[in-house]
Structures are given as structure tokens and as C-alpha cells.
Amino acid sequence: MTLAGARRRVRARIGGTVQGVGFRPYVFKLAARLELSGFVLNDERGVLVEVEGEGAIIDRFLECLPAEAPPLATVEAVWREEVAPTGELGFRIVASAGGGETSALVAPDSATCADCLTELFDPTDRRFRYPFTNCTNCGPRFTIVQGVPYDRHRTTMAGFRMCRPCRAEYDDPADRRFHAQPNACPECGPSVRLTDASGAAADAAGAGDAIEAAAWALRDGAIVAIKGLGGFHLACRAGDERAVAALRSRKHREAKPFALMVGSVEAARELVEVGQLEEALLTGRERPIVLCLRRAGAPVAHEVAPRSRELGVMLPYSPLHHLLLADISVPLVMTSGNLSDEPIAYHDADGVHRLAEVADLFLQHDRPIQTRTDDSVLRVVRAGGRQRALPLRRSRGYVPGGLELPVEAPPLLACGAELKSTFCIAKGRRAWMGHHIGDLRNYETLRAYREGIGHFERLFAVDPEVIAHDLHPDYLSTAYALERAGVELVAVQHHHAHLAACLAEHGESGPAVGAIFDGSGLGPDGTVWGGELLYG
Ligand SMILES: [Zn+2]
Ligand SMILES: [Zn+2]
Known part of the structure; x- marks a missing residue:
């Protein structure tokens, strides 16, 4: 039992999408507001916090922690334990720790936030018309990340050295850009240019910058x-x-x-x-x-x-x-x-x-793209007076967001099919769907597929023990699975995979009857299947 008024120290581990989303400054401000001491840090498993102070205040801190989290953060779990008070004074943000297991989640890319937009169109702001403006609440993430923990030197921004004003924002826990890894400005960050196919500058006389020149060219009918x-x-x-x-x-x-x-x-x-x-x-x-x-x-x-x-x-x-x-x-x-x-x-x-x-x-x-990511496509479907969003292509903005599984999975890779290909990796009760890859019969796409799988396995520290592949022996995704040695291979009928994916998407573990209407898929009886009622 702990007395409400007594001094306590609690260690809390926060799991979910909590890196690169302004979580540490958020924790810092919350602790400062409640006058608690301690520290917060990013490590391979997410965010670790220790807070010390009056018992009741600590409870309030733990209540607020998930409830008031920043817009891009998703708190999935908070594990806590009582530790001995150390008498520490003040609250600190500690530099990223190295080593350990990698399971911190990388955030998807996110549209420019309202604060950044205001700066973008404010002629008195130092980022006026700067096309790479971002902050901890918005900007590129998945498309620039090269490894975890998510830090600037593990992104494609590593080659840009922050100028003093940017560095000051980055280091100030009270700033919206505190530890915003892609932070940049016209002085120190990436820049745009308009060229022709030979690489020669194609600026238009009178245009303020390359973007305005591009707009003029578009107005004149250019592609x-x-x-x-x-x-x-x-x-x-x-x-x-x-x-x-x-x-x-x-x-x-x-x-x-x-x-x-x-x-x-x-x-x-x-x-x-x-x-x-x-x-x-x-x-x-x-x-x-x-x-x-x-x-x-x-x-x-x-x-x-x-x-x-x-x-x-x-x-x-x-x-x-x-x-x-x-x-x-x-x-x-x-x-x-x-x-x-x-x-x-x-x-x-x-x-x-x-x-x-x-x-x-x-x-x-000149800001390199680490992972090619297409625009996502959705449609609203209406049925029985209800409406919901149906993803047709789940890619930029959604990947690499995870999916909670209704069952426990071993470290696993699912290779998908050949057309409109995507892959999926899983571990424990979590699965990560890859970005939209496309038709693997194209050499370039097949390369993107291989690179994408490697990237995801590193980002989420999944070393597959089981590899699921399509029953069709000639699919290039099947060929890829068969190349990987030392794993258990599981061949899955194409339409059965659709049924299982549908169950997982809706958090069901079955058994269920599914009506699958799809293109052709090789059946276990050696014939080509088209539309079936399956039980599984
Ligand atoms: Zn922003
Ligand atoms: Zn700068």
C-alpha cells in the first residue's frame, strides 16, 4: 500500500507509436506542470519514464499520460512499477539509449499541421514558403526513416546539419520542434529546384521561386x-x-x-x-x-x-x-x-x-526518400444505413501502422501474392502490413519488394521463424519464400489467405464461413479457384 501524501517514484514504460511524435517533450511538460522530478528517454522498446513526487500527483500524472498524448502518438500500453525514491530534483530528457530489443513503433508520414501551415504562408516567418517545414506534430516519418530508435542520424536528414536557430528549437523541450528529427529551414535544410530533363535550371523570369515557376509552367500546359x-x-x-x-x-x-x-x-x-x-x-x-x-x-x-x-x-x-x-x-x-x-x-x-x-x-x-511509398486510396461504402471507409490501397499515411492480432503469432513473414503485392510481418499479437508494392513481374518492383521486407524486418526486429507463401509455385513471391533458408514454410491457398486476413482485420479468430470472390487462385486440388464459400 502506498500513502497518497508519501513520496513515491514510479517507472513507467510506454508502448505504441511514441517515437518521433513529440512524446518526450509532452512528458516533460506534463511532469513540469505537476512539479514532478525524474526523466524520460527513448529506447528500442518505446519510451521509458521515471517520475518522483507526492503519491496522489503521481497517480494524476499516470492518468493524464495516455489521455492527453500528442496527436500523432498512439499509446498502446503503459507498464508501471514502484521503485525507490532517489531524491532527484527537476525533470530531464535523457539522450536515446542504445542496445536492447527493437520494438518501438515508427510513425507514418503525416500531413502538414495547422501551426506549420500558418508559418508557411506568413511573410514575416523565417519559414515563409519553405517547402520542408515540419514539426513534431507533422511531416515525413516512414519515408525517411532508416533505422530505430528514430533519431536524425538514422533518417535521410542525416546529411543536413541544423543551423543555430533550428538547433535551438530542436534542443528546447518547450518548443514545438523539440527533437523533430526532420527539422529544417531555408538556411540549413533541403531545397527545391526546377529543371528540364537534362538537369539544367528552368527558372522562369519573374517567378519568386522554383515552386511558383512550376505553377506558371503548369498553367501554360506543361507536364x-x-x-x-x-x-x-x-x-x-x-x-x-x-x-x-x-x-x-x-x-x-x-x-x-x-x-x-x-x-x-x-x-x-x-x-x-x-x-x-x-x-x-x-x-x-x-x-x-x-x-x-x-x-x-x-x-x-x-x-x-x-x-x-x-x-x-x-x-x-x-x-x-x-x-x-x-x-x-x-x-x-x-x-x-x-x-x-x-x-x-x-x-x-x-x-x-x-x-x-x-x-x-x-x-x-535533395531530401532523399528512403522507402518508395504510393498514395493510399480509400472509398466510403454505405450499407444498411451505415458507412465506413474501405481501403483499396493502404500505403502512405497508414504504413507502417500496426494491426493488433486476435491470436499470438511466432516471428513470421507472409509473402503475399504476385499482383498488387504487399507483404506482412508479425510477432506476438502485432502485425505490420507492408506498403503497396505492385506487380512483382516487373524487375524494379521485385527489387522494391525484397528491400521492403528487409527494411521492415529491421525496423520491427522480426527475424521470421515461419514464412507463409501462396500455394501457387510460380508466383515470384513464392520463389522468394523458397529462397529463404532455415525457416518453416507454410503454403496457403490464395482465397483462404483472404479469409484469414479478413478475420484478422476485424479482430476475429474464427471459425467462420467466408464468401471469397476474387481473381483466379490455385486451389489445393490443382484446379484454378475463382469464388468460393470457405470455412476456416
Ligand atoms: Zn507541424
Ligand atoms: Zn535551419
Whole structure:
């Protein structure tokens, strides 16, 4: 028993998405507010806190800790134990510890927050029109992270040395940018430039910067390749019949719809029907492409989405996109920067080389992308008076968010199928779905698949003992699984895998009857299956 008034010291370990999301400054401020002493640190398992002070105040601290956590944090568990008071005075943030097991969760990339947007458009701010503005509440995460614990030298920002004002923000626990790993400003951070395919500068006379010059070129009908958060987009004015038709023919993409980026929800409403849930998805920090019903007479070129009743729209999610949309103030086509079925380009030289035939100009930047990540795609489905968001492609903004499993899993890798491929790794009661990879029969995509699996295994410290693969012996994902030695291999029928995935997604462990309607999948009887009722 502990007396409420007596001095206590409690050690608390916090698990979940708690690194790179402003959690330590949050703990620091909370402890300071309650006048508790102790420390907080990041380690491989998450965040560790020790607080010391009056018993009742410590209880209040532990109550507030998950309840008032910062917007990008997800507290999944708090383990606590009483330890002997040390008489420590003051509260400290301690540098990251090394060693131990890696299970701290890396946060997904997140759309620019309201505070950063205000700075972006404030002519008196030192980050006015700076396209890499971010803070602990927003900005790149998964696409720049190279290892854990999440620290600047394990991200693609390692090559940029912070200037004194940035460093001061980074070191100040009271600052919104305290330990914001991608922190940068025009003095010390990445920069954008507009070039032609040969790499020569293509700045326009009179334009204030490269982004404004790109907006002018787009207005004049150019196709511009734009390096974003997870790779290159190909952009042109959505209402420009000639530019959109040229993009479609140069991209060799006969009928697949192009996604659009609009400056605001109001701008989206001019093109599509936006219900309450659609609006929430469009403005959420994940910023997916949302498929919405097209309005009659929507002012977009015919070639944007021929024969489709829907348009895929998204709002700007990085400062660069915000600036571009503000400068051009009309909807843009923003489709993946690739040719037909190739994966989206994300390395600078590779992007320019591969897109040289498609784009007139290139808006590039020098912050490297660690992991190629496509835009996510969602649709709202309505059934029985209820509506919910249905992910069609779960990628940027959502990965590498984990999934709680209804059953305990050994360290495991599931290799997925061959088309629209994704992989999944799991350990204990947690699974991490990989980002959207694409068609593995493309050499580049297969390489991205192999690299992606390696990256996830390192990030989440999963050394698979079991590898699940499709029953089909000729899938390249199956071939990959068979290459890996010293593990238990489990062949899973394609449609049975859909049933099991559906159960896991909804936290059920079965048995259940599932109706699976899919493309062809090899059955255990050697025939090709198409649509079945399965029990499992
Ligand atoms: Zn921010
Ligand atoms: Zn700086």
C-alpha cells in the first residue's frame, strides 16, 4: 500500500507509436506542470519514464499520460512499477539509449499541421514558403526513416546539419520542434529546384521561386514531374484537355483514372460529392486519395477518368503541395510518377531518367526518400444505413501502422501474392502490413519488394521463424519464400489467405464461413479457384 501524501517514484514504460511524435517533450511538460522530478528517454522498446513526487500527483500524472498524448502518438500500453525514491530534483530528457530489443513503433508520414501551415504562408516567418517545414506534430516519418530508435542520424536528414536557430528549437523541450528529427529551414535544410530533363535550371523570369515557376509552367500546359514525400508525381492542369491527353499517351496508360489534387474541401466539392465521412478522410492527417462520385459538369478534362462515375481526389499533404496548389489555384492531375506498370520513381537520377519521355519539367528536391511509398486510396461504402471507409490501397499515411492480432503469432513473414503485392510481418499479437508494392513481374518492383521486407524486418526486429507463401509455385513471391533458408514454410491457398486476413482485420479468430470472390487462385486440388464459400 502506498500513502497518497508519501513520496513515491514510479517507472513507467510506454508502448505504441511514441517515437518521433513529440512524446518526450509532452512528458516533460506534463511532469513540469505537476512539479514532478525524474526523466524520460527513448529506447528500442518505446519510451521509458521515471517520475518522483507526492503519491496522489503521481497517480494524476499516470492518468493524464495516455489521455492527453500528442496527436500523432498512439499509446498502446503503459507498464508501471514502484521503485525507490532517489531524491532527484527537476525533470530531464535523457539522450536515446542504445542496445536492447527493437520494438518501438515508427510513425507514418503525416500531413502538414495547422501551426506549420500558418508559418508557411506568413511573410514575416523565417519559414515563409519553405517547402520542408515540419514539426513534431507533422511531416515525413516512414519515408525517411532508416533505422530505430528514430533519431536524425538514422533518417535521410542525416546529411543536413541544423543551423543555430533550428538547433535551438530542436534542443528546447518547450518548443514545438523539440527533437523533430526532420527539422529544417531555408538556411540549413533541403531545397527545391526546377529543371528540364537534362538537369539544367528552368527558372522562369519573374517567378519568386522554383515552386511558383512550376505553377506558371503548369498553367501554360506543361507536364511537370514533382518529387513529393514517397516518390514522384506527374502533374498537369486537370482542366487542360490537351495536357491530360498528352500525359495519358506518354504514360502509356490507356484507361486507368488519374488522381487529382485540389487546394481545399470547397475546391473538391466543385468536382465531386463530398459527404461527412469523405470530408473527414480528405482532411485527416493520412491524406489519402478518396474516390468520390463525380458531379455533373465537373470541370475536368475528359481524359482524367474516362468511363468512370468517380474521381479520386486528395488534398495537399506536404508544404510543397500546399504552396503549389496555392500558387496555381486550380485542380491538378497528380498521378504516380511511373510508366504504365512500373513502380513509382523515387530516386532523383532514376526519376529524371525514367520520366524524361513523359515530363516537360522536373520539380526536384535533395531530401532523399528512403522507402518508395504510393498514395493510399480509400472509398466510403454505405450499407444498411451505415458507412465506413474501405481501403483499396493502404500505403502512405497508414504504413507502417500496426494491426493488433486476435491470436499470438511466432516471428513470421507472409509473402503475399504476385499482383498488387504487399507483404506482412508479425510477432506476438502485432502485425505490420507492408506498403503497396505492385506487380512483382516487373524487375524494379521485385527489387522494391525484397528491400521492403528487409527494411521492415529491421525496423520491427522480426527475424521470421515461419514464412507463409501462396500455394501457387510460380508466383515470384513464392520463389522468394523458397529462397529463404532455415525457416518453416507454410503454403496457403490464395482465397483462404483472404479469409484469414479478413478475420484478422476485424479482430476475429474464427471459425467462420467466408464468401471469397476474387481473381483466379490455385486451389489445393490443382484446379484454378475463382469464388468460393470457405470455412476456416
Ligand atoms: Zn507541424
Ligand atoms: Zn535551419
